[in-house]
Amino acid sequence: MDIRRIWLDRDGVGKQQWSDFLMKADLIPDDQLDFTIGIYDQEKLIGTGSLFQNILKCIAIDSSYQNENLLSRIVQALRERLQEIGYHHYFLYTKPKTSKLFRSLGFTEITATTELVFMEQGFPDFEDYLTELKKHRTKTKDNAAIVMNANPFTKGHLYLVTEAAKTAETVYLFVLSEERSLFNAKTRFNLVKEGVSHLSNVVVLPTREYMVSSATFPSYFLKDQAKASIAQVQAVLDATLFKEKIASILSITTRFVGEEPFSEVTKIYNQAMKKTFGSQPNLVILPRKQIGEEVVSATKVRALMEQGNYTAIKPLVPPKTFEEIIKQKNK
Structure with a gap:
C-alpha cells in the first residue's frame, strides 16, 4: 500500500476515482482544495485526504480496510505537508461519529453540533x-x-x-x-x-x-x-x-x-x-x-x-x- 498525490486539476481519471470514492463514503467532493493524497492497494484507491490552506478535508477510508491504521497514515502525511509549507496549527471538520478517532490522533474539539465537530491541533490554539x-x-x-x-x-x-x-x-x-x-x-x-x-x-x-x-x-x-x-x-x-x-x-x-x-x-x-x-x-x-x-x-x-x-x-x-x-x- 502506497501513498500518492492525486492531481485533481490534471488527472481526469484519478479525479473521477477520487470523487466516486468520496461519494461512496457519504462525503461530497469539494472543489476548494490545494492538495490531495490517496492510499492505494495496487491501483485501488482505499483512502484519501485533502488540504485547503490549513484545514484537513475530505478524509475517507475504505470500510474493508478500517483496521489497517490508514487514517493515521493519511493524517500524518497531511501534517507533514502542512509543516513543509509553514503551518503549525490546523483545523478539521468531521462528523460526530468519527470525532473520537481524530481525538486519538491528537486533535482537540473546539465545538460541536448534531452535524459537525470542529477540531484543531497545534498552537496558538482556541484556549x-x-x-x-x-x-x-x-x-x-x-x-x-x-x-x-x-x-x-x-x-x-x-x-x-x-x-x-x-x-x-x-x-x-x-x-x-x-x-x-x-x-x-x-x-x-x-x-x-x-x-x-x-x-x-x-x-x-x-x-x-x-x-x-x-x-x-x-x-x-x-x-x-x-x-x-x-x-x-x-x-x-x-x-x-x-x-x-x-x-x-x-x-x-x-x-x-x-x-x-x-x-x-x-x-x-x-x-x-x-x-x-x-x-x-x-x-x-x-x-x-x-x-x-x-x-x-x-x-x-x-x-x-x-x-x-x-x-x-x-x-x-x-x-x-x-x-x-x-x-x-x-x-
Missing part, C-alpha cells in the same frame, strides 16, 4: 484566543457583539456599531481575520478601529480562525449542496461556538446584525443564529442604513471602485476608508 479575549474584557455585564468583514468599512457598518453602542455598556466588535478579501485583514482592522475611535465603549477585536467563514466551511459532507443548506449548517456551528464559548467569556447578552435584503444566504444565516441562540444572547437585526434611495453596503462600494466612480463612493464611507480606497487606486 490562547480565549486568553487574548480575556485581556480585553471590561467590567460591564450588559454587553453586545458585532461580527463584520468590513471589506471595506462603510457608513453602514458605522451605523450598526453606533446603534449598538447606544444601548450596550460595551460593544465587542469582531473583525474577520481571514485573508480572502479585497482589503487585507490588517487594513480592515485598522479602518474599523479608526472609524469607531470616537465611540468610547467599543472594543475592536480580531476573530482569528474561530468565527467560521464560508471559505473554511466544510460543505463536502453535506448531501444537499444548496447554498441555503450550507449557510444554515455553518450558521449553527458558528452560533454554537459564539454562544457557548465566546459570549460567556465577555458577558455578551446581545448580538447585532444588519438586515439582509439582498442575500438569501445571509438571511438564512441570521435566522439560524436566532434559533441557535434562543433567548441568550438576544439577536437584534437592524435595518440597513440608506443614503437617499441607496442602501449602503461594502458590495456597492467595491462595485463603484471597479467602475472608477470615486465621487459616488465618498458619501458612503468614513474619511479614512476613502483615503485607503484612493491609496489602492493609485497603487
Whole structure:
C-alpha cells in the first residue's frame, strides 16, 4: 500500500476515482482544495485526504480496510505537508461519529453540533484566543457583539456599531481575520478601529480562525449542496461556538446584525443564529442604513471602485476608508 498525490486539476481519471470514492463514503467532493493524497492497494484507491490552506478535508477510508491504521497514515502525511509549507496549527471538520478517532490522533474539539465537530491541533490554539479575549474584557455585564468583514468599512457598518453602542455598556466588535478579501485583514482592522475611535465603549477585536467563514466551511459532507443548506449548517456551528464559548467569556447578552435584503444566504444565516441562540444572547437585526434611495453596503462600494466612480463612493464611507480606497487606486 502506497501513498500518492492525486492531481485533481490534471488527472481526469484519478479525479473521477477520487470523487466516486468520496461519494461512496457519504462525503461530497469539494472543489476548494490545494492538495490531495490517496492510499492505494495496487491501483485501488482505499483512502484519501485533502488540504485547503490549513484545514484537513475530505478524509475517507475504505470500510474493508478500517483496521489497517490508514487514517493515521493519511493524517500524518497531511501534517507533514502542512509543516513543509509553514503551518503549525490546523483545523478539521468531521462528523460526530468519527470525532473520537481524530481525538486519538491528537486533535482537540473546539465545538460541536448534531452535524459537525470542529477540531484543531497545534498552537496558538482556541484556549490562547480565549486568553487574548480575556485581556480585553471590561467590567460591564450588559454587553453586545458585532461580527463584520468590513471589506471595506462603510457608513453602514458605522451605523450598526453606533446603534449598538447606544444601548450596550460595551460593544465587542469582531473583525474577520481571514485573508480572502479585497482589503487585507490588517487594513480592515485598522479602518474599523479608526472609524469607531470616537465611540468610547467599543472594543475592536480580531476573530482569528474561530468565527467560521464560508471559505473554511466544510460543505463536502453535506448531501444537499444548496447554498441555503450550507449557510444554515455553518450558521449553527458558528452560533454554537459564539454562544457557548465566546459570549460567556465577555458577558455578551446581545448580538447585532444588519438586515439582509439582498442575500438569501445571509438571511438564512441570521435566522439560524436566532434559533441557535434562543433567548441568550438576544439577536437584534437592524435595518440597513440608506443614503437617499441607496442602501449602503461594502458590495456597492467595491462595485463603484471597479467602475472608477470615486465621487459616488465618498458619501458612503468614513474619511479614512476613502483615503485607503484612493491609496489602492493609485497603487
